[in-house]
Amino acid sequence: MKLNRRHFISASAGITAAMSAPVVFGASRPKVVVIGGGAGGATAARYIAKDSKGAIDVTLVEPTRSYYTCFFSNLYLGGFRDFDSIGHTYGKLANDYEINVVHDWAVDVDSNNRNVSLAGGGSLSYDKLILSPGIDFVDGSVPGWDLSSQNKMPHSYKAGSQTQLLSAQIDNMKSGGTYCMVAPPNPFRCPPGPYERVSMVAHKLKKSNPSAKILILDPKPKFSKQGLFEEGWNKHYSGMIERIGPDMGGKSVEVKPDSMEVVIDGSSEKVDVCNVIPAMKAGKIAEIAGVTDGNWAPVIPHSMQSRKNDHIHVLGDASSQGDMPKSGFSANSQAKVCAMAVRAALTDSKLFPAKFSNTCWSLVDTNDGIKVGASYEATDEKIAKVSGFVSKTGEDAALRKATYEESLGWYSGITSDMFG
């Protein structure tokens, strides 16, 4: 077996590694800067720091001190999780993995000089830059809505205060009122996400406000796990949920945040809560860094390296890579391939073939869990699906319960894989 430089480096990074660094790596350790401490970024930072055992200097830039996961934020809306249980901090990444965690916004990337500017005035130089900034919304995709309306009509598609706001609005809805969701067009983060949210809102309303209605305005003719969701809605929430697809006007929707109206194909309707999930694009910093092509940032599947810049990698929702859905699981999976490739480029650790996988669980009602998943490989053209599976309609209650319990195991697994 080939000897590997990293075997010579002390496992307890810090001082030992810093002392041995000049001998092994020349003047200074290679620098990796990661922008975004979410599913993609936190995982990439942790794996590079963990596996390079101090040989690479890793900085993670993330404005928030507590990252609230979008995954399971719907379960919070349904009353299955408390808010604190979906919040995570960066203490372990900083202390146990010696990652420099910088709580700030990256505002500019000078890719010629390989330098990132921060909102607080600082700057960071890099050998490799990893961008995992998640999503931003496409201006004007829902006429009448922009970011200044997000307190009246929340998107709750970045978790945190938006999620709490939506939850409070649902709690305060008048008896028999209407919760309306303006669903996003493809591609968007978490394909089953809006429909799991509808299930969780229905679960809550069934108990607290049983005569309330749910209205989905959907620009897409079909959606992820549709048969499974509709089976569950008929079973658990019969008569409560109405979905208007593109053929009936779901594609030409305008909103009026001040009067809490939605205009569907010209006819106006009053609603009580309006959850607008606009069209999405890569987080703005990807565009600023010059790695986007249209709304998303194209990448080379074998390494998640940008097709536009050799020293930048893009992970997760912001990337356009092929067949993988935009999910936390996918971002986490891509981060490990990226971490392996970045280490191989900066040290002489081995380069292995890229393997990706994804599974997305959704909760329809208490102990009624469903899932969809697939494995993927890197081809020169795209990340391509190898094989997959999906839950079936008519499964027995025990299997659905086991599926839900698995999702709890996964949540603990992925969050410890991200944050240590």
Next chain:
Amino acid sequence: MRLFTVLFALMLVASIFLNVGLHNVSATEIVGGEKIFKKCKTCHQIGAGAKNRVGPHLNEIGGRVVGSVENFKYSNSLLELKEQAIRWEKPMLDKYLKEPRKFIQGTNMNFSGITDELERKKIIEFIWQVSESTQGSSVQENSLPEEILSIAGDRDYGEYLSSECATCHQASGKDEGIPSITNWPVKSFIIALHAYKNGNRKHPIMEMITKRLSNEEIASLAIFFNSINN
């Protein structure tokens, strides 16, 4: 060494007679037992078609000679008890489940034990009941050819491959809804992955994951997960 085990076995038998004994438990307590058995399920199967996993199947455990399931690789500690024809009875199992590695030193059962006495009672009643209803129904693990079991894996490659698993199976070995896969005997691990790969064990995720793993990749994962210490 031998003397020690004989002494130990005597102490073990003595301790059984000193035990106050378990009272008869009600049906609801048995129902509770099935739930608690989840703690064992990571490693043991019971009931019709039960196979050896990390641990031996537990069918007909009531009165079964310790360490006697064929084709299961027991620790020497259990094999020495087998030689003395010691059988599993409720009070002895109660002690084993309370503190496995204290009660039978050198056992491979990598399980921290159940401190709650009632929980132990429930679980034992459950096992006993299922055990009686499954006389003769256990089957042997589909055995793999020795050349697959003895492939030498590459630990570094295993470490990289393991990153795919860590999204669900925690590197710390914690089980919060998805079984722990750290510190397994290498061969049991290989057998478990091939069971999914061959479709002998059904689970959509694990079948998908293993379908594209080569025999060498499975061997590499087995050594890596065996080597994590937690």
